[in-house]
Amino acid sequence: MGNTHGAILQELKGVRVLGVVDKDRQRAQELAEFLQAKPYPDLPPLLARKPDAVWVTTPNTLHTRAVLAALAAGAHVFSEKPMATNLAEAKRIFAAAKKSKRLYQLGFNRRFAPVYVRLRELIAGKLIQPHSLHVKMNRGELLHPSWVGDPKITGGFLYESTIHLLDLVRWLFGDVASLLALAKRGVYEELDDFSVLLKFRSGVQAAFTSCAHTSWIFPFERLEVFGEHAAAETAEMDEIRFTTGLQQKVLMEEFRTLPVPEKWGYLQEDLAFLNAITKKKPSPVTALDGLRATQLVQAIYRSAKTGKWIAPTKL
Numbered sequence: 001m002g003n004t005h006g007a008i009l010q011e012l013k014g015v016r017v018l019g020v021v022d023k024d025r026q027r028a029q030e031l032a033e034f035l036q037a038k039p040y041p042d043l044p045p046l047l048a049r050k051p052d053a054v055w056v057t058t059p060n061t062l063h064t065r066a067v068l069a070a071l072a073a074g075a076h077v078f079s080e081k082p083m084a085t086n087l088a089e090a091k092r093i094f095a096a097a098k099k100s101k102r103l104y105q106l107g108f109n110r111r112f113a114p115v116y117v118r119l120r121e122l123i124a125g126k127l128i129q130p131h132s133l134h135v136k137m138n139r140g141e142l143l144h145p146s147w148v149g150d151p152k153i154t155g156g157f158l159y160e161s162t163i164h165l166l167d168l169v170r171w172l173f174g175d176v177a178s179l180l181a182l183a184k185r186g187v188y189e190e191l192d193d194f195s196v197l198l199k200f201r202s203g204v205q206a207a208f209t210s211c212a213h214t215s216w217i218f219p220f221e222r223l224e225v226f227g228e229h230a231a232a233e234t235a236e237m238d239e240i241r242f243t244t245g246l247q248q249k250v251l252m253e254e255f256r257t258l259p260v261p262e263k264w265g266y267l268q269e270d271l272a273f274l275n276a277i278t279k280k281k282p283s284p285v286t287a288l289d290g291l292r293a294t295q296l297v298q299a300i301y302r303s304a305k306t307g308k309w310i311a312p313t314k315l
């Protein structure tokens, strides 16, 4: 993701990348060369150069330390997801971001992907008034990069891709009032098969499944939203099909041919971050959004363990 954001930033006028930090010196060197920047083995010497903004793209459990250090050094921070991998750290970042005069933005890129922007427009325009939905978020494997199969580094499977869709459904349908989860070890050593029922405060209800070992069969993520004689269905970030009434056409919009940084929303989230900084606007994906997503993940693990309905926002 450092390469992805770096390649986007390199194309933007008014942005100069000062340095690249990676504990793997070769990776730092390669990306720094590409960006005409300086490589660093750790963060403090780069922060000493007083950058305006820092992108944190290390593996999951390493986000908190880097985010807190960058905020403390007076930098705006874009952090890849997840915000943190436990509630205590998420709350520390939330408090630090609240106190800071700098911007904190979390990398929930799905919110910027055209397919989900379109779905949100259909809901906001009341063309589809959702009652219930079906969501799936599958990974093909927990093998690449090598650390994604190690819960000590990921925080657990749900902190990998699943958290994107947990945030997405909250962005589309509002806060979750309560949830009930089943989980088991399917293929890997950790819980990697989840079936979750969600009740939203808005009255919408959802069935959410997520597992880690589907071999990337298309589409690895999908939402099916059911309204009053209206429905929408997405397929990854490639397409959305929808109908707004009985005996109406089914319309389809395809985004397959867009360049990946745009189709997946990476370009738009970086532009939104820079725009919020320069125009002194609020963060488009806040620390509260990160905390709520962490609570959703923790609530699922807790419900799976106890067999009880859990209210995520009370954690």
Ligand SMILES: NC(=O)c1ccc[n+]([C@@H]2O[C@H](COP(=O)([O-])OP(=O)(O)OC[C@H]3O[C@@H](n4cnc5c(N)ncnc54)[C@H](O)[C@@H]3O)[C@@H](O)[C@H]2O)c1
Residues within 6 Å of the ligand: 001, 002, 021, 022, 023, 024, 027, 041, 042, 057, 058, 059, 060, 062, 080, 081, 082, 107, 108, 109, 145, 160
């Ligand atoms: N938004 C998305 O769609 C998306 C997609 C993939 C990954 N991610 C997230 O981005 C982050 C990075 O994932 P990735 O796939 O790019 O992983 P990666 O393994 O390809 O890259 C991580 C880099 O961090 C470096 N690193 C590890 N420990 C370090 C340390 N202590 N200090 C400095 N550098 C260190 C590694 O050497 C490596 O180059 C993860 O948090 C992941 O969850 C987000």
